[in-house]
Amino acid sequence: MNAQFKKGVLEMCVLVLLGEKDRYGYELVQDISHRFEISEGSIYPLLRRLRDEGNVVTYLQESAEGPARKYYSLTAKGGIIRDELVAEWQEFIVAVNGLLDGVNHAEG
Amino acid sequence: MQKDKYLSQLRQAIRALPENEQEEILADYDEHFRMGITDGRTEAEIASALGDPRSIGREYAAVSLVNRAEESPSARGIGRAVLATVGLGLFNLFVVFLPFLILVFMIVLILIIGFSIACAGPFLAGYAVLILIGVLPMQLDTPPLAAIFFGIGLTSSGLLMIALDYWLTRICYRQTIRYLRWNIEVISGKETL
Numbered sequence: 001m002n003a004q005f006k007k008g009v010l011e012m013c014v015l016v017l018l019g020e021k022d023r024y025g026y027e028l029v030q031d032i033s034h035r036f037e038i039s040e041g042s043i044y045p046l047l048r049r050l051r052d053e054g055n056v057v058t059y060l061q062e063s064a065e066g067p068a069r070k071y072y073s074l075t076a077k078g079g080i081i082r083d084e085l086v087a088e089w090q091e092f093i094v095a096v097n098g099l100l101d102g103v104n105h106a107e108g
Numbered sequence: 109m110q111k112d113k114y115l116s117q118l119r120q121a122i123r124a125l126p127e128n129e130q131e132e133i134l135a136d137y138d139e140h141f142r143m144g145i146t147d148g149r150t151e152a153e154i155a156s157a158l159g160d161p162r163s164i165g166r167e168y169a170a171v172s173l174v175n176r177a178e179e180s181p182s183a184r185g186i187g188r189a190v191l192a193t194v195g196l197g198l199f200n201l202f203v204v205f206l207p208f209l210i211l212v213f214m215i216v217l218i219l220i221i222g223f224s225i226a227c228a229g230p231f232l233a234g235y236a237v238l239i240l241i242g243v244l245p246m247q248l249d250t251p252p253l254a255a256i257f258f259g260i261g262l263t264s265s266g267l268l269m270i271a272l273d274y275w276l277t278r279i280c281y282r283q284t285i286r287y288l289r290w291n292i293e294v295i296s297g298k299e300t301l
Contacts, residue, residue, distance in 0.1 A: 007293075007294065024139075024143075025136060025139065025140060025143075026139065026140050026143035026144065026147075029140070030147075033157075039157070039158070039159035040140070040154075040157045040158045040159065041137070041157075041158035041159040041160075041161070041164045042159065042164070044133070044136045044137065044140075044164075045164065045167050045168055045171065047136075048133070048168075048171075049171065049293075052175070066142070066146070067139075067142070069139065069143075070135075070136065070139060
C-alpha cells in the first residue's frame, strides 16, 4: 500500500487500538501489521511523539514470561484526538467512495 | 541483520541525543526483538520487518533536535534541527535547507541595513551640529537644523527596523519549528514506513 496513505492513518489506528485497551509496543505492531503491511520500526517514533504530546502515557508492567514490558495507555486528551481523527476519516472515506461510485456509474 | 548489529547501528544514528533518550529508544527496540524471538521469529526477520535502523535513528534525532530548539531557542539549536531534517531526504535540500538559508540571509540583511541607518543618523546630526556652532564651514544645501532632525529620524527608523527584525526573527523561528515538525511527520521518513 502507498506509504503516504499509511502515514496518515497509522496514528489514528494506534489511538483507536489504545482506546480499546492498554497495549505494549510489540502487541500494537502485530495488531496493525496483521491488517496492513507497515515497517514495524515506525511505530516507536510515533508512540514517542504521541507521548511527548500527552496523548498517551507509558508504564512498565511485569510479565509472566520475562522482563517488564512497556505499556501504552490512551489519555483523555488522546481520546479527543482519536475521536477527531476517526470523524475526519469517516467523512473522508464516504466522500472518496462517493467519488469512485460516481465515476464507475458514469463508465458503466 | 542480527539484533546486536541492528541496535548498534540505531545507537550510532541517535548518538546526538541525550543519554537517557538514547537508552529509552534502544530499550524499545530491544524489547521488540525479545518479544519477536519469544514469538518464534528469527533476529533477521525481526530486523528486516523493523526497517532500516539508520533512517529510523535519523528521524528520532531530527525530532529530538527540533524539540530542543523549541524548548531552548538558539541559533545553533535551530541550525542543528534544520540540518538533521535535511539529512532525512535529498529533497529537503530544496524545501528545507535552501529556504532556511534565504530566510536567514534576509533577516541578517535587514539587521545590517537597520544598523547602518541607525548609525548614519548621529553622523549626519553631528556634522550639522558642527556647522551650526561654526566649527565647519557651511557645505550643506539644507539648513543644519533640518539635517539634525533628519539625522534623528534616520536613527529612529534604523532602530525601528532592528526592532521589526527582532520580531520577524521570533515569528520565523516559531514557524520554522512548526514546519520542520510537519516536514518530519508528513514528507520525510517516508521510506521508514
